[in-house]
Amino acid sequence: MNSTRRIFKKKSxxxxxxxxxxxxxxxxxxxxSRLGQIGIILGTLKDExxxxxxxxxxxxxxxxxxxxxxxVYGNSIEEYLRFLKKxxxxxxxxxxxxxxxxxxxxxFIRQAVxxxxxxxxxxxx
Numbered sequence: 001m002n003s004t005r006r007i008f009k010k011k012s013x014x015x016x017x018x019x020x021x022x023x024x025x026x027x028x029x030x031x032x033s034r035l036g037q038i039g040i041i042l043g044t045l046k047d048e049x050x051x052x053x054x055x056x057x058x059x060x061x062x063x064x065x066x067x068x069x070x071x072v073y074g075n076s077i078e079e080y081l082r083f084l085k086k087x088x089x090x091x092x093x094x095x096x097x098x099x100x101x102x103x104x105x106x107x108f109i110r111q112a113v114x115x116x117x118x119x120x121x122x123x124x125x
Contacts, residue, residue: 039067039092043123049073053080057087067092069121077114093119
């Protein structure tokens with residue numbers, strides 16, 4: 001029984017020591033900066049974005065997303081970008097399926113430049 005108690009104390013101490021360093025690990029620049037860079041592919045919410053893109057984006061921001069990938073919603077790129085800025089989103093990339101991109105690459109390149117995105121992606125379709 002005495003040996004079981006010692007093992008329990010050892011394991012408890014080890015667990016407590018491990019748990020005590022977690023906050024310092026999370027506070028390090030590398031980890032915290034990565035946690036703040038969560039984005040979402042808006043195509044995964046195609047129906048919701050078509051129904052009410054503003055409410056959908058507001059909910060996503062509330063959840064903690066910061067970056068978006070996707071096309072333009074609303075009446076214009078300018079309107080869409082104003083709403084993204086208002087809600088604190090940053091458009092990271094935009095893109096298209098392979099066939100539309102192949103048919104009219106200039107359209108998608110212009111859109112990416114106008115949106116100020118870092119990437120233009122081609123989705124396999």
